[in-house]
Amino acid sequence: MKVIATPAYLSTASSTFEAEFKARLYWSAETDAGIEQRVADILADVQHRGDAAVLDYTARFDGLQAASVAELELTQAELKSAFDALPDAQRYALEQAAKRVRSYHEAQKQASGESWSYRDADGTLLGQKVTPLDRVGIYVPGGKAAYPSSVLMNAIPAHVAGVGEIIMVVPTPVRGSVASGGNGAASDAKPEVNTLVLAAAYVAGVSRVFTIGGAQAVAALAYGTLTIPAVHKITGPGNAYVAAAKRRVFGTVGIDMIAGPSEILVLADGSTPPDWVAMDLFSQAEHDELAQSILLCPDKDYIDQVQESINRLLPEMPRREIIAKSLNDRGALILTRSMEEACDIANRIAPEHLEVSSRDPHRWEPLLKHAGAIFLGAYTSESLGDYCAGPNHVLPTSGTARFSSPLGVYDFQKRSSLIEVSEAGAQTLGQIALVLAHGEGLQAHARAAEMRLKTPD
Amino acid sequence: MKVIATPAYLSTASSTFEAEFKARLYWSAETDAGIEQRVADILADVQHRGDAAVLDYTARFDGLQAASVAELELTQAELKSAFDALPDAQRYALEQAAKRVRSYHEAQKQASGESWSYRDADGTLLGQKVTPLDRVGIYVPGGKAAYPSSVLMNAIPAHVAGVGEIIMVVPTPVRGSVASGGNGAASDAKPEVNTLVLAAAYVAGVSRVFTIGGAQAVAALAYGTLTIPAVHKITGPGNAYVAAAKRRVFGTVGIDMIAGPSEILVLADGSTPPDWVAMDLFSQAEHDELAQSILLCPDKDYIDQVQESINRLLPEMPRREIIAKSLNDRGALILTRSMEEACDIANRIAPEHLEVSSRDPHRWEPLLKHAGAIFLGAYTSESLGDYCAGPNHVLPTSGTARFSSPLGVYDFQKRSSLIEVSEAGAQTLGQIALVLAHGEGLQAHARAAEMRLKTPD
Numbered sequence: 001m002k003v004i005a006t007p008a009y010l011s012t013a014s015s016t017f018e019a020e021f022k023a024r025l026y027w028s029a030e031t032d033a034g035i036e037q038r039v040a041d042i043l044a045d046v047q048h049r050g051d052a053a054v055l056d057y058t059a060r061f062d063g064l065q066a067a068s069v070a071e072l073e074l075t076q077a078e079l080k081s082a083f084d085a086l087p088d089a090q091r092y093a094l095e096q097a098a099k100r101v102r103s104y105h106e107a108q109k110q111a112s113g114e115s116w117s118y119r120d121a122d123g124t125l126l127g128q129k130v131t132p133l134d135r136v137g138i139y140v141p142g143g144k145a146a147y148p149s150s151v152l153m154n155a156i157p158a159h160v161a162g163v164g165e166i167i168m169v170v171p172t173p174v175r176g177s178v179a180s181g182g183n184g185a186a187s188d189a190k191p192e193v194n195t196l197v198l199a200a201a202y203v204a205g206v207s208r209v210f211t212i213g214g215a216q217a218v219a220a221l222a223y224g225t226l227t228i229p230a231v232h233k234i235t236g237p238g239n240a241y242v243a244a245a246k247r248r249v250f251g252t253v254g255i256d257m258i259a260g261p262s263e264i265l266v267l268a269d270g271s272t273p274p275d276w277v278a279m280d281l282f283s284q285a286e287h288d289e290l291a292q293s294i295l296l297c298p299d300k301d302y303i304d305q306v307q308e309s310i311n312r313l314l315p316e317m318p319r320r321e322i323i324a325k326s327l328n329d330r331g332a333l334i335l336t337r338s339m340e341e342a343c344d345i346a347n348r349i350a351p352e353h354l355e356v357s358s359r360d361p362h363r364w365e366p367l368l369k370h371a372g373a374i375f376l377g378a379y380t381s382e383s384l385g386d387y388c389a390g391p392n393h394v395l396p397t398s399g400t401a402r403f404s405s406p407l408g409v410y411d412f413q414k415r416s417s418l419i420e421v422s423e424a425g426a427q428t429l430g431q432i433a434l435v436l437a438h439g440e441g442l443q444a445h446a447r448a449a450e451m452r453l454k455t456p457d
Numbered sequence: 458m459k460v461i462a463t464p465a466y467l468s469t470a471s472s473t474f475e476a477e478f479k480a481r482l483y484w485s486a487e488t489d490a491g492i493e494q495r496v497a498d499i500l501a502d503v504q505h506r507g508d509a510a511v512l513d514y515t516a517r518f519d520g521l522q523a524a525s526v527a528e529l530e531l532t533q534a535e536l537k538s539a540f541d542a543l544p545d546a547q548r549y550a551l552e553q554a555a556k557r558v559r560s561y562h563e564a565q566k567q568a569s570g571e572s573w574s575y576r577d578a579d580g581t582l583l584g585q586k587v588t589p590l591d592r593v594g595i596y597v598p599g600g601k602a603a604y605p606s607s608v609l610m611n612a613i614p615a616h617v618a619g620v621g622e623i624i625m626v627v628p629t630p631v632r633g634s635v636a637s638g639g640n641g642a643a644s645d646a647k648p649e650v651n652t653l654v655l656a657a658a659y660v661a662g663v664s665r666v667f668t669i670g671g672a673q674a675v676a677a678l679a680y681g682t683l684t685i686p687a688v689h690k691i692t693g694p695g696n697a698y699v700a701a702a703k704r705r706v707f708g709t710v711g712i713d714m715i716a717g718p719s720e721i722l723v724l725a726d727g728s729t730p731p732d733w734v735a736m737d738l739f740s741q742a743e744h745d746e747l748a749q750s751i752l753l754c755p756d757k758d759y760i761d762q763v764q765e766s767i768n769r770l771l772p773e774m775p776r777r778e779i780i781a782k783s784l785n786d787r788g789a790l791i792l793t794r795s796m797e798e799a800c801d802i803a804n805r806i807a808p809e810h811l812e813v814s815s816r817d818p819h820r821w822e823p824l825l826k827h828a829g830a831i832f833l834g835a836y837t838s839e840s841l842g843d844y845c846a847g848p849n850h851v852l853p854t855s856g857t858a859r860f861s862s863p864l865g866v867y868d869f870q871k872r873s874s875l876i877e878v879s880e881a882g883a884q885t886l887g888q889i890a891l892v893l894a895h896g897e898g899l900q901a902h903a904r905a906a907e908m909r910l911k912t913p914d
Contacts, residue, residue, distance in 0.1 A: 093892035104583055116568040126561055126847050131826055133860055147897050196896050232860040254860035276908050282901035318900050376877035379909050383902035384878050387890040390583050391874035403590055403689040403711035405872035415862035417848035420833035421841050433844040435550035439653050440604050443775050444739035445840035451733050452836050
């Protein structure tokens with residue numbers, strides 16, 4: 001049967017545009033009460049029983065039996081072996097990608113992640129000390145969503161920030177186990193280990209790796225067990241159980257955002273080969289049936305050409321079924337009145353990935369306010385950014401780019417204010433604090449300021 | 458009856474230290490299932506019924522009747538009148554404090570909040586564009602915890618960041634209403650308006666003020682109503698209902714941290730007048746019976762002197778009952794073997810406020826890794842920082858300084874990655890992306906990179 005992908009065709013000039021646009025964009029991260037409860041139970045159990053609970057859940061959900069959690073740890077030598085065993089081209093690509101990602105994040109650290117301070121005229125010092133987190137945890141999914149590039153994108157900024165210890169968890173379910181949809185583990189089955197993921201951990205400077213996953217892994221990282229040290233922040237993607245667990249441990253530890261489905265928005269002036277744009281839309285759609293690919297363009301003929309490219313190129317794609325479902329259910333080709341209007345709509349969407357596929361991308365860039373990453377010009381395919389351009393591919397989804405940012409070095413640092421009030425400064429500041437503290441009815445605050453005032457001679 | 462405050466006396470040399478130390482630090486932010494459910498209901502109701510629901514809850518919980526939400530909005534003229542009506546000393550203090558806070562946050566923006574970019578040798582541009590949030594909401598509690606200084610500390614960084622619109626909500630309950638513990642509002646009762654809070658809103662550059670509070674105010678800000686515009690981030694402290702509501706809308710909007718009780722840790726070498734240190738401990742304890750004040754000092758005699766100061770100074774404090782309960786239940790005077798050990802313990806606690814009350818504070822500062830704000834030297838009382846030194850007084854509590862930071866300009870900005878791959882860059886990057894994409898089984902990603910490769914002549 002022929003697979004066909006026809007994204008919704010919308011025009012901003014149509015009277016039904018607003019309603020159609022809103023319907024297409026709608027996505028709700030409904031939480032499942034059943035999952036919430038099971039996750040709460042697993043978290044409580046791991047908090048109380050530690051290693052024993054981790055072993056139980058790993059046996060139950062991943063079909064992976066072990067006598068101790070220590071058995072589930074991979075050594076640095078095992079990571080190195082995984083790297084050494086790769087074909088040359090993969091080893092080279094992984095190293096080059098890591099190098100570029102590292103160099104971008106080093107620039108980021110220099111631009112926005114260094115301590116600073118200054119002194120007032122009266123000698124009072126004010127500033128901020130920026131320090132790395134001591135220990136962080138990186139969640140890496142097993143199975144079909146196991147992406148070595150995500151290991152690089154999470155671990156390298158942590159490493160560049162100077163995090164002391166980076167603990168990675170990645171489930172290695174035994175084929176035929178419950179989690180893989182089978183009927184229990186066969187006794188001779190092997191755990192599914194993704195060599196590229198381990199190699200990426202080696203390249204990225206991960207300190208320790210435990211082959212555990214799910215809510216139990218998040219719990220172990222948040223609370224610590226006898227074997228697994230507690231971390232101060234957990235980042236990385238995961239399924240609904242992992243997302244629910246991260247949301248619940250938030251506050252005990254820091255977390256990154258809870259990601260929704262991936263999205264691309266291509267803003268095109270019609271100057272890019274339509275095949276390129278079609279393939280960029282595919283590259284988002286192939287992630288997941290819920291992924292969203294949208295084209296915004298003021299040129300009707302060009303939109304038609306992109307649809308023709310979609311028709312022609314789709315049959316050759318191995319993941320065409322997923323691509324078609326994603327484009328049919330959630331994709332859109334939107335005709336706008338102008339590029340300016342396209343920029344306005346882009347800001348309303350606040351997409352994760354925003355390609356400005358224009359011969360004059362710097363004309364439009366200043367008009368774009370909300371996006372995780374902005375890809376300028378026809379040569380900047382999102383896939384180059386996903387793997388190796390340098391910037392992080394962990395980006396805010398579902399419109400959260402209105403208030404949040406790409407994962408970065410700053411996520412693995414924290415700041416402490418520095419204040420050193422001079423004796424002279426205490427005189428001026430003391431008078432101000434005194435008045436305001438009394439205004440708030442906090443007399444000890446007032447007295448503490450007052451005690452530092454010199455008594456007049 | 459005489460009020461006595463005797464913080465626990467601990468010594469690191471004692472065999473029972475670890476257990477006593479852990480027991481003193483223990484604090485659990487247990488969530489109340491009843492509150493959770495009521496808050497979920499209020500959020501859903503405001504999301505569906507908008508203004509009408511806001512009016513209902515404001516009448517029910519604050520005893521404040523209004524025909525429309527527009528009636529609950531204060532005009533800029535009303536804010537200005539509040540400011541103009543202040544006594545000269547308060548007006549001056551508020552303006553001076555705002556000026557210093559603004560100038561610190563401007564330095565912060567310059568140090569870590571500006572866009573940056575660079576070009577590779579092959580002409581590829583990489584960088585990050587930093588932009589302000591469009592619209593933010595600031596929650597300001599009514600009643601006893603209404604602090605004008607908090608208005609400054611939340612609104613000024615937003616203003617400095619360049620946020621387009623700052624919407625403040627502050628409940629003005631009618632005396633005798635349910636929320637104030639009475640038995641229903643008397644018909645001639647007036648809403649409790651805090652003039653200093655309104656004046657602070659005027660000084661800080663708040664755009665609009667609505668006199669609503671509770672979960673209904675958080676819901677209105679997160680989802681928007683006909684009258685109240687939806688914001689992209691909500692900051693500011695509140696009671697258990699407000700905290701639960703913020704936690705629930707997190708994801709729809711950004712939020713700041715959910716704050717626990719306030720804490721001070723004084724690390725003293727014995728060179729500061731003991732009265733000053735005692736008053737600094739009081740100034741934390743007077744906030745709240747759950748607040749925590751701890752002294753770390755290697756000098757036993759000095760600790761005794763601080764206890765004597767506590768005994769002598771407590772009776773003169775208007776809030777002595779709260780101070781005594783806080784110090785007795787949660788306070789501690791800890792004798793350490795050395796200043797170095799005191800620094801280690803400070804890092805274990807990761808306090809909100811850390812005073813280094815030493816004649817040589819710069820000797821110890823580099824050893825201090827985790828703290829919201831570090832106050833250096835005897836003249837730097839926490840209260841100067843609370844009001845007017847310049848740095849933000851919204852700081853991470855309950856040990857979250859291990860992974861989070863003071864509220865700052867960065868909380869009101871977001872970043873977008875910028876990538877412009879040159880034609881030459883697409884050749885090198887394309888080869889790398891190709892290999893990695895195939896390794897992840899994402900063929901459209903690979904093809905998108907491949908299409909940008911020049912075919913060899």
